[in-house]
Amino acid sequence: MIASRVLSLSLALAAVAGAARAGSVSCLWNAIPEARRTAFLAAYAQNGPSAGSVLIGPNDTALVKAIMTACKVDGGKGNIAGQAFHAYALQQGAGRVLQTRYHVDPTAIDVAWSALTDAQRKTFVDQVLPTIKPGFKDDPAVGLVATRLGLVDPDAIAQLPFYLYGLVTAAADEPQF
Numbered sequence: 645m646i647a648s649r650v651l652s653l654s655l656a657l658a659a660v661a662g663a664a665r666a667g668s669v670s671c672l673w674n675a676i677p678e679a680r681r682t683a684f685l686a687a688y689a690q691n692g693p694s695a696g697s698v699l700i701g702p703n704d705t706a707l708v709k710a711i712m713t714a715c716k717v718d719g720g721k722g723n724i725a726g727q728a729f730h731a732y733a734l735q736q737g738a739g740r741v742l743q744t745r746y747h748v749d750p751t752a753i754d755v756a757w758s759a760l761t762d763a764q765r766k767t768f769v770d771q772v773l774p775t776i777k778p779g780f781k782d783d784p785a786v787g788l789v790a791t792r793l794g795l796v797d798p799d800a801i802a803q804l805p806f807y808l809y810g811l812v813t814a815a816a817d818e819p820q821f
Contacts, residue, residue, distance in 0.1 A: 669814045669817070721820065728821065731813030732813075738807035746797065756788075780805055783805070
């Protein structure tokens with residue numbers, strides 16, 4: 645399901661990409677109308693990662709073109725921008741759930757992630773780049789971050805892989821567009 649959403653959004657972004665300067669994933673996110681972002685975050689809170697179509701659907705080519713133009717994403721970089729955007733959206737959704745339900749500040753997640761060794765982070769990175777693998781949710785790095793955060797609730801811990809996926813993928817992909 646996640647891979648199909650990435651592919652759908654990536655193809656839409658690639659099909660209508662415009663200007664010639666590097667973009668930023670936060671620009672892409674902020675270019676989405678606030679009402680859609682709010683609806684996505686609410687849908688994510690109820691349905692998890694499958695809520696992606698609330699944000700950008702298959703018929704939103706005019707919106708995608710406007711976003712790509714506003715964020716100056718090079719025409720040949722739509723796929724990578726779409727992948728980074730999708731990951732960032734999941735990070736935003738998981739981060740919101742962790743913050744509102746479990747009182748975990750996303751900055752604390754970033755700090756816990758940064759405190760892992762390079763080798764510990766690499767295991768997770770290898771699970772999500774260049775494409776997400778089925779075992780990414782069970783990677784040991786997720787448990788280490790959960791421990792650093794003091795999380796024991798399985799539902800809270802289940803949000804971490806999606807937050808980390810967004811963190812890792814957006815950071816890797818953004819410099820490429």
